[in-house]
Amino acid sequence: MCCFTPDRVDLSMNCCNVVHMTVSSTPTSLGAGQVLRGVPVVPGVRYAPVIRPGRPPAIEELDSGEQIGEEQRDSEASRFTAAASAVADRLRGRAALATGAASEVLAATAMLAQDRAWLGAAEKRIKEGTPAVRATAEAVAQFVDLFTKMGGLMAERVTDLRDIRDRVIAELSGLPEPGVPVPDHPAILCAEDLAPADTAGLDPALVVGLATTLGGPTSHTAIIARQLGIPCVVAVHGLDELAAGTHVLIDGTSGTIAVTPDPAEAAAAVEAAEAANAAMAGWTGPGATADGHPVAILANVQDGSAARAARETPAEGIGLFRTELCFLNRDTEPTVEEQAAIYGEVLDAFAGHKVVIRTLDAGSDKPLKFVGHPDEANPALGVRGIRIEAIQPDILERQLDAIALAAEQTGNAPWVMAPMIATPEEAKRFAARARRRGLVPGVMIEVPAAALLAERILDHVEFLSIGTNDLAQYTMAADRMSAELATLTDPWQPGVLALVAQTARAGASRGKPVGVCGEAAADPLLACVLAGLGITSLSAAAAAVTGVGAKLASVTLQQCRDAAAAVLTTASAADARAAALDVL
Template identity: 75%
Template sequence: MSSSTTTTSPSTAGTLAAGTVLQGVPAVAGVQYAPVIRPGSRPRLDADAPAPDVAEADRPAEAARFTAAAGAVAARLRDRAALATGAASEVLAATATLAQDRAWIGAAEKRIGGGAPAVTAVIGAVDQFVTMFTQLGGLMAERVTDLRDIRDRVIAELTGLPEPGVPVPDVPSILCAEDLAPVDTAGLDASLVVALATTLGGPTSHTAIIARQLGIPCVVAVDGLDAVPVGTMVAVDGTLGTVTVSPDPQTAAAAVAGSQRDADLANQWTGPGATADGQVVAILANVQDGAAARAAAETPAEGVGLFRTELCFLNRDTEPTVDEQAAIYAEVLNAFPGRKVVVRTLDAGSDKPLKFAGHPDEANPALGVRGIRIADGNLGILTRQLEAIAQAAEATGTSPWVMAPMIATPAEAAHFAGHVRAVGLTPGVMIEVPAAALLADRILDHVDFLSIGTNDLTQYTMAADRMSAELATLTDPWQPAVLSLVATAAKAGAAVGKPVGVCGEAAADPVLACVLVGLGVSSLSAAAAAVAAVGARLGRVTLEQCRAAAEAALTTASAADARAAAMTALE
């Protein structure tokens, strides 16, 4: 749709010309054409506006009023979580927990105790933690959007204003916003909100995760999106990462129809994974617990390529026992009896601290003690987890593979592999650190498989926080430098006949999945909702086409050029 259009930038002002193409970062593939809607207005905030101190005798009542407002917001979020399912339910429940987190609640109460009105106290307390979370980076930085959303909802409750949020449109519409809080996206009706576009956010943000679950196109970090008025007809292309303003209706309708044909083909795909000429590529699912694994088993997924085990550790004051862990692991193994399940050992630290692990305060936690490095100071956590995985394997009669996150050297890989083999399991490692990709051949001397985590590999390769909205174009997994490292790891695996898979969000992009196969990747693991689309797309191209697309992408100098070159080669 862009052959006769122009591009624009954040400086765009006034009315945008028909056919203007706004460039963003693709998050979920697909095309939709509909009018723009935007979230309802949020309370106007001015922390410096003069406000009389609350009389000392009235401060307990003001504190109680604040506590009741925060409690009401949290209760509504919990109610919505109970009605939602899957990732939406988890996101809403996490936001409800944050709404009553003692840290910011205590900071607000302290301000009220000093005489600040409740609204002023809420603004000041949230600003304090926004600054802290932003400095921490990673997932903590992403919680900034959540915390600001909670702030606005609590203020609305305190002042009697309508609760802010997304309107329910009368006709299918495209939701555009500067950013979207989890609570905004988690309850969306995909028949009415048919696509998402945001000015901020990254390809692994909550907005993208929920859009993927809903199966609707999504583009993030869109330059100039704020200038698009409500009601404007736009076409969102989640494959190209574009938002076209007032496009030609016939051209837009044709693009939507083509996207729908792709979706119909995906819905008909039943597996197993292979290219059109028979090159076998296992299509697996990423899961975090038994419920997610059972849902994934309802899709054509052939197994689990990434079982994130850290959820049974997080928000715990004490380490779960071996028996507790084994019961959780067994649920996932039972969902895929006799099929491949890859278990990742605890990936905590940085933005996912463990209360019981004694994490030191670090100036740059994303480059600190996280993942396998936690075992350096507390080996028992790793050995007990491996014991639990082995116990679950014996109880279910399965043979899971086990991999470690954040491996950086062959020596670390060897050390981990020794512990895994000691309990009778198959060892592998994550390739998330550029050093590991560069030394993949030597790491494979010690382990039986590799799994590339493209989310972290991208942020470490590009020196860009993957949760930073400002750096979303750098953290696009289409970056040629990242693809080069994937190619290096895949080549090392092929040389010794050991499998190399991808389990990062890159595997959920059907076009990029073809490129990854062309680079030599032997399996792809993605969110369950993306499995069919990836398998169907791969089944329509030959291995030679995949290799041509990979070669074309590697010769480019930017993520956008890599994507365009690959699409041309595949078509």
């Protein structure tokens, strides 16, 4: 799954502002004046009371513990199937009404609600006499345990599975669908974790901040929060002790939550952040530093709708078109013509502008029904991205045919790049295929080996695009969905940025562009560091474009270079942020 950041950007607050605030008395299980710390995901400062999701009823309250007679088992199985179908239908309905990442995540969750593996496990239990409610809970528990042991990106689906369980059980029990309460005043939502269906349905005018105990910078909660523009902090230690009703100040830039700050000081902090946002909102592009050094500001999209929305921003083009969306909800592979129509919508939206299309990045947490993925102990290190070519080479051939057809039909010739490239030989093979169709070839740099061999890879392709989400995961040997390891997968990690710097130097030595399209590109402060490292383009969610461009326009290239040099001397993500703030 992919990364987004909003246009709400705070330049006025840092940890020190929060720590030294005075406090007022508000009932909470935490001491007044405490500051909770987590991983910053979406910038912004907000002050409001805490709300928490309601807890679903305990299974014990809904299940008598008795077995059902053989004569009831068929009807009980039918009742279960109908409940699961109703939940999946509602999720698909929400996906149809949503756009961009929210639509993609909801559609994937709807697919999981109809997955034959866990449904079959529940139906088997029902056929053996287990009531549907208990069978649902037991089947989901079985797969939660399996996914947790698998680790990697599969572990992310645990929250989704539990959410589906709660919704199916509510449907079976005639209870209201569980989820986040709708506040009647602006509030900050705090939870252990949030399911995609809950996050995608939030109203940013009412839920003005998000904080979770679990999750990482690339979790579903983080992805959708960026799209909605809601300041967000994840992996917050001690958050579970924060009581509903407590007034807090959330700072999505520094990753802090100040408990019961002085209301006047909190209001002043929010006002200062809003003033900074208003000043930045006037930026209209193109991307450049204050002294005129160009850095293209591009948008990440998933479909034509997202591309048309991005066209309303100052984005100069598309730096990452994720093509998985047209595959994920399909039992069969889309035809060349069907794919070309989807790609053509994006090319039409940015006619005459740069569009970079990434070939299919499936596998791991995004398996395709028609590929026949092998069972793997660690899917994140297995057959995903370009590696699908080894088991289904014709899928890539047809996708490249479709991209070429879309280019012919729209008159807009895109660049095309392959994900999960690890060796120069892989890059060479992909480039040859792309060039045969008149396409400009490039590759993603997500594997440390590719960053280390970037110069040799550039012997074969015309550009590189760094996916910092996976690059961080593989460099730090840390599951990017793990809350416990969220500080390791922070894109500010100096080890990750050292590889970014090496890749940028390779591009400069070969005279070829090197962009960033991962988490890092959506952080305005880090965007300046990336420019200082030599990155030539930054691609982020449409909502992040203005904030990133405006921040870049406020500093000189030398300041960016000085910040980059300072960051590369640090030993932790927190120190790297602090070093950049000192310079910028």
